[in-house]
Amino acid sequence: MPTPRKALVSLEDTPYYHCISRCVRKAFLCGVDRYTGQSYEHRRDWVESRLLELASVFAIDICAYAVMSNHLHLVLRVDDELVRHWSDRDVVTQWQKLFKGDSLNYDFVKGEILESYQQIIINKRVKEYRLRLMDISWFMRALNEPIARKANAEDKCKGRFWEGRFKSQALLDETAVLACMAYVDLNPIRVKIAKTPDTSDFTSIQKRIKAAMKGEQPTSLLPFVGNERKELPKGLMFNAKDYLQLVDDTGRIIRDDKRGAISQSSQQLLNRLNIPQENWLKMTSEFTKLFKGPVGTLQELDAYCEHLERKRRQGAANCHRWLDSA
Numbered sequence: 001m002p003t004p005r006k007a008l009v010s011l012e013d014t015p016y017y018h019c020i021s022r023c024v025r026k027a028f029l030c031g032v033d034r035y036t037g038q039s040y041e042h043r044r045d046w047v048e049s050r051l052l053e054l055a056s057v058f059a060i061d062i063c064a065y066a067v068m069s070n071h072l073h074l075v076l077r078v079d080d081e082l083v084r085h086w087s088d089r090d091v092v093t094q095w096q097k098l099f100k101g102d103s104l105n106y107d108f109v110k111g112e113i114l115e116s117y118q119q120i121i122i123n124k125r126v127k128e129y130r131l132r133l134m135d136i137s138w139f140m141r142a143l144n145e146p147i148a149r150k151a152n153a154e155d156k157c158k159g160r161f162w163e164g165r166f167k168s169q170a171l172l173d174e175t176a177v178l179a180c181m182a183y184v185d186l187n188p189i190r191v192k193i194a195k196t197p198d199t200s201d202f203t204s205i206q207k208r209i210k211a212a213m214k215g216e217q218p219t220s221l222l223p224f225v226g227n228e229r230k231e232l233p234k235g236l237m238f239n240a241k242d243y244l245q246l247v248d249d250t251g252r253i254i255r256d257d258k259r260g261a262i263s264q265s266s267q268q269l270l271n272r273l274n275i276p277q278e279n280w281l282k283m284t285s286e287f288t289k290l291f292k293g294p295v296g297t298l299q300e301l302d303a304y305c306e307h308l309e310r311k312r313r314q315g316a317a318n319c320h321r322w323l324d325s326a
Contacts (some may be wrong), residue, residue: 013304015078016171018180022071022163031069044202050222057097059134061222064181067202073184083134088126095129140166172296175273183287191250281311289316297323
């Protein structure tokens with residue numbers, strides 16, 4: 001029996017989660033069906049546009065994403081602090097950017113005076129919306145359902161387009177987050193539909209590279225803030241240039257037709273994480289094969305399992321081998 005989603009999330013341990021949604025019935029999310037010749041490339045726009053729209057509504061940041069032919073990878077960060085600072089009116093306003101509300105919601109947002117019974121209803125709704133706007137399950141639902149409806153309409157069929165449940169795993173420390181992001185960003189190179197990160201269409205790495213060429217970072221993605229937060233309130237605790245270099249170096253190595261090597265700057269980053277190069281290459285090539293559950297050092301895994309009252313430490317052996325072996 002599948003584990004309930006709430007039993008997999010512990011914001012006390014980590015706000016970072018890796019999510020995967022797969023198509024069913026051999027459906028194509030995008031790409032070209034080699035048997036029929038039918039192109040579904042335009043669906044990449046559907047997914048990316050909706051994904052970036054959701055990032056501006058939910059209190060959930062996008063760290064990395066890759067839209068593949070029949071599945072979607074995401075690395076997300078839940079910003080529970082942000083949603084707690086939203087006013088009640090902010091919460092309803094954010095919710096109604098995606099979901100149609102009734103006249104009571106609109107009156108509340110406009111600042112109309114409500115009857116006491118109406119205020120009770122609004123208070124209940126605000127509490128519910130606030131929780132949903134930081135809920136990964138609601139985020140994935142808001143992403144997948146519209147795509148499924150459009151795809152089914154285009155395919156002239158009914159039924160499920162996505163698997164019933166998306167897969168998710170907790171990323172318990174910065175090494176797990178960085179390795180998973182690189183794994184996601186390198187998906188197109190690993191399956192040989194792109195040769196370099198900058199030609200990997202509809203991925204977060206391509207968006208970051210394009211922004212970096214202008215000396216910027218994408219506003220739709222969680223930014224890198226370096227080893228010190230400086231003036232930024234939140235972000236990935238790495239340097240953007242270092243990450244882009246590390247992904248490029250790693251991509252060159254995993255390509256069969258390209259001889260590559262880890263550069264000095266990339267090696268310095270791996271040294272900071274205390275991860276041997278061999279371990280890094282293994283994780284960024286086979287992340288989902290190595291780790292079926294939460295990912296982190298044994299110390300982080302123990303704390304995570306304790307908080308969720310889980311007796312079994314799923315994947316402890318591989319976490320120890322690849323993250324504690326340095």
